[in-house]
Amino acid sequence: MGDPLSKVFAALADPTRRDLVARLTEGDATVGQLAAPYRVSVQAISKHLKVLEKAGLVSRSAEGHRSPVHLEAEVFDLMTKWIERYRQRAEARYRRLDAVLAEMDDDEEAGHRPAGEEMA
Incomplete structure (x- = not known):
């Protein structure tokens, strides 16, 4: 798991770490404040x-519990670029599916039946 994106997703797989990141969006905090x-x-x-530090999500200016923990928002x-790429691909597939379904509806409304289907 050497690539940065895998490290980030692995770090955020834990709910406590996700909560710590969410809390750090409000500003820097010490380890003691985060643990409270x-x-x-x-x-x-x-x-x-x-774990969050190794993934590059947070940094500390100095060692110890009194040094503030900072969220590295960049x-x-x-993550956003990776998610956006696949979201766009999924949306394109859904648009194609919508077009096919709309064409099928248009054919049905026009009285056309798909091949092999008999009228009752």
Whole structure:
């Protein structure tokens, strides 16, 4: 799992890490501040933050629990571009399907029956 996108998605697979990222969208926070609402140790939150750091999602200016954790929002651009590419492909497929279905409706309304279908 060496590519950056895989690391980001893997890091965000955990609900606690997703919650930490969501909380950091409101601004930088210390490890202690981030750990406060959870029923886990500061060390457990630190481990989650290390995973987020390795994925490039967060950074800390210095080592230790007092240094603020900062969200690296530009990493979301990488994810957004990947998601957008596949969203556009899916939309194109749906547009083609809509066109086929609309053509079938038009044929039915015009009294045309598909080949092999008998009128009752």
